[in-house]
Amino acid sequence: MNIVVQKFGGTSVANLECQKQVMKKVLRPYREGNKVVVVLSAMAGETNRLLTLANEWSECPDAAEVDALVSTGEQVSCALFSMLLKQQGVQARSVLGFQAPIKTDCSYGKARIVDIDTEELKSMLETNDILVVAGFQGCDECHRITTLGRGGSDTSAVALAAALDAEVCEIYTDVPGVFTTDPNICSDARKLDRVSYEEMLEMASMGAKVLQIRSVEFAKKYNVNVHVRTTFSDEMGTLVTQEDTDMESVLVSGIAYDKDQARVTLVHVRDEPGISAAIFAPLAEKKILVDMIVQNPSKNGTTDMTFTVPRGDLEQTVKILETLKYEINYEELLSAENVSKVSIIGVGMRNHSGVAAKAFQALSDENINILMISTSEIKVTCLIEDKYTELAVRTLHKTFGLEEDGLQSERT
């Protein structure tokens, strides 16, 4: 049987009117003869309402009980949406995490999917044409309810599509798809028809708003075609899929940025084995995500170590490093909040040289100073002063011809 998986977020199921709109989307593949697996989030605001209760009840609410609590949000939206479908005469039913079952580990609040028992789901699909599955939730081996973390419904949908070998996993959202860059910054940003899993993962700043990163990793691993599209029209969105030959001809797919950055420099660190661990292990322990790291070549046995952290973690980072001043043995600690990251992303870079050079030249032409550089196979990232973020994004977007349709690679 042909199976289509569709996922709708909280704003799409927020009330009766919204759910009636969603029903139209769901009935389309159904009327075309497909079995449909609909994955729903909680009605907008509901998860926060429940979390507020938890925090009112306990200063440090038990994680397993928080999961039992917040999972009711998806249960409510699925039961209500199934009522709508049944009223239309459709053979449909709600399916909760423990019923599917979507088996996870027992990391309450951020559980990972371990297995989906397709036998049970397939038998439900024999007697039902549409299954309305509660996103975001699963159940561990002790039958306790788990949740997959914020935005986990995307992951639920992709995992179900993988397990059921679905034709496509449609993720409905409030934007029309994935853009070459943020349309709020660059008015001529263009919607991408296709983007590879790898690029999507690198496009965190644009991508994370559209599709939870973990779901992309899942899609990549199980090779699920993910169609990101809007709830508000029938317009085609962006297909997140395997890289193909056609894609490689496109040098750069998008420009991403991240303003939530802060820079820390330790001046004159003694350059000796184990020094990196001495700096970064205590930060990792406090779950501070260190991103770009640059170490200058050693001079007179000392070096400068510069790295970035999320802006909200800067204060804590500085505190930790100050208490370790004598252990690490550095001369001075410098920090700056006014920095941001701008990245050029494209699988085509693998086979082309000169992308980085072209980007640096373009930024230099606009007198934008590059503070740090970090590169991967399919990404070049520059740290710059944050007041230049928008200018840098627009400049790079134009430099790589992203505002036009198609084959900008021809002109590189």
Place this chain on the structure above:
Amino acid sequence: MNIVVQKFGGTSVANLECQKQVMKKVLRPYREGNKVVVVLSAMAGETNRLLTLANEWSECPDAAEVDALVSTGEQVSCALFSMLLKQQGVQARSVLGFQAPIKTDCSYGKARIVDIDTEELKSMLETNDILVVAGFQGCDECHRITTLGRGGSDTSAVALAAALDAEVCEIYTDVPGVFTTDPNICSDARKLDRVSYEEMLEMASMGAKVLQIRSVEFAKKYNVNVHVRTTFSDEMGTLVTQEDTDMESVLVSGIAYDKDQARVTLVHVRDEPGISAAIFAPLAEKKILVDMIVQNPSKNGTTDMTFTVPRGDLEQTVKILETLKYEINYEELLSAENVSKVSIIGVGMRNHSGVAAKAFQALSDENINILMISTSEIKVTCLIEDKYTELAVRTLHKTFGLEEDGLQSERT
């Protein structure tokens, strides 16, 4: 291990302050060394809020989906209450219907408990000191969530007490226990220390407000001691238990009444085999509960048939019988709304004669006309004009010495 089951209703868990009061009640048996199984209802108003949503979503909401929907109410209160206990350092957890598991049939909305797997619960009680079980819900053999019908949490609690062989099942409510009659009518109504299952079942009008009738049937079947008591103090309530010798010495335990009655008389019905079925089968089909039935001795081949129905069903009853006038072949249909039932209840009646006669005399002394009489082993019921209800209750309460403590039987 010694197990105590406690059940708290919606008003008892309505908010954080209420739940903190409940926690004190729960910690008492826990600190005395017992394992405690707490059964909770949804927070007051929550079930109605969810049912309102269901009716907004669908004119005739699917029963299975309604159960998936409303069962979230208990899930929320159990998760929150468990957080409170965990915060106190108590080993506790929430247990949902499917986790216990409380196995039911698949009559969604009014499911009946089929089995409770004590192995699972007992293993949970080994690692936990308090289990917070969602009342009102179970799960059928297809793992779908079911609910037991309004007030089903009482039944959940009694069933768990039976399955776990608990010392006692404490049902906390907003009244101090079961009274000899309605204290609103009779200011000297007395709280009963003990009452038998059979009497409790017959005391529908007083009892149903305190304890769901189905839970009493369950308690009787499995011989569970049910202690009905108030949430608002530590005062002892009423023990609903097996009849014992001591009880039999008490002639009458209580006076019940029911104002929700209407009377129908079919005049000059042809008295022939099958006539009762012709009258009552069509009413049963429409789920109209016929209560007292009296048939006069036949005269000239015809008889008068009089019976009572709930007042709200009178109109429909009359309509049905009017359409069947020629089939049933009666001369006239009379109906009256201004009637009510007053009952004398007591297991002691089994071994004593004269109770009915004494009651009739007392009513007659007050010029209260008895319209119909119906008796069972432990109950005498009179239908009277409803304007006399309060007078009749007070008269009978006094006649059988219920306002005084103890041994009224001595004086009969």
